[in-house]
Amino acid sequence: MSMIDYAAPAGMTRGYLSVPEGDGPWPGVVVVQDIMGMTTDIQRIGDRIAANGYLALTPALYHRGPKVGCVVSAMRSLVTGKGTAVDDIIAARDHLVADPRCTGKVGIVGFCMGGGFTLLLAPRGIFDAAAPNYGVLPRSLSALSSSCPMVATYGANDVLLPNAAAKVEAALAKGDVPRDVKEYPEVGHSFMNDWGFPTPAPTLERVVGFNYSEPEAEDAWRRIFAFFGEHLGPK
Numbered sequence: 001m002s003m004i005d006y007a008a009p010a011g012m013t014r015g016y017l018s019v020p021e022g023d024g025p026w027p028g029v030v031v032v033q034d035i036m037g038m039t040t041d042i043q044r045i046g047d048r049i050a051a052n053g054y055l056a057l058t059p060a061l062y063h064r065g066p067k068v069g070c071v072v073s074a075m076r077s078l079v080t081g082k083g084t085a086v087d088d089i090i091a092a093r094d095h096l097v098a099d100p101r102c103t104g105k106v107g108i109v110g111f112c113m114g115g116g117f118t119l120l121l122a123p124r125g126i127f128d129a130a131a132p133n134y135g136v137l138p139r140s141l142s143a144l145s146s147s148c149p150m151v152a153t154y155g156a157n158d159v160l161l162p163n164a165a166a167k168v169e170a171a172l173a174k175g176d177v178p179r180d181v182k183e184y185p186e187v188g189h190s191f192m193n194d195w196g197f198p199t200p201a202p203t204l205e206r207v208v209g210f211n212y213s214e215p216e217a218e219d220a221w222r223r224i225f226a227f228f229g230e231h232l233g234p235k
Contacts, residue, residue, distance in 0.1 A: 013064065025101050028099070030056075034114055042111075045058075111193055115132035133154075149227070159188070
């Protein structure tokens, strides 16, 4: 598991590559960070995905300059559907496809902001499966009717994304997209992210419900790996 450089439209960028044990080939997974960036938590998630038989690449979306500017740029890309962050994520997918250790099947998984990018890119015909976790909803939910197969996860106590699971389910159902959409009743936002420290904004944590919850997180991972196993092919 190590940081690597890979080619993207704006020039070389960085990512965290997690490689399974053995010789492969394996399906690929692009892991898209939450707004916190390239944390130990998101690297641990990439390693967990690799341990389950996937070649996982996590783009470093805040690599190209000062963090504040990169955050603003990433959020702009999330809203507009284009820009450097989108290009870097797609380039990570292309890097995996070109890797001889990859089967050519590639999924995408994201958290919070990264979940938003996952929802944004799932209908574009470049990923074989998608797993948005408390993903910010795209401007046009109707695009999800053309999504790749999707396993989506939300918390009922997430005040940032009220009724998001139902909205995603309805949009996917219009296109009869293979799906597993679940809302966990006892958790809020970011319940799968275990940063190992309090969030930087305790008031936000209290109001929004940022809080890791192992039982729901583990069930969500069980669903993701079962779904990826079905739609990304043999590991």
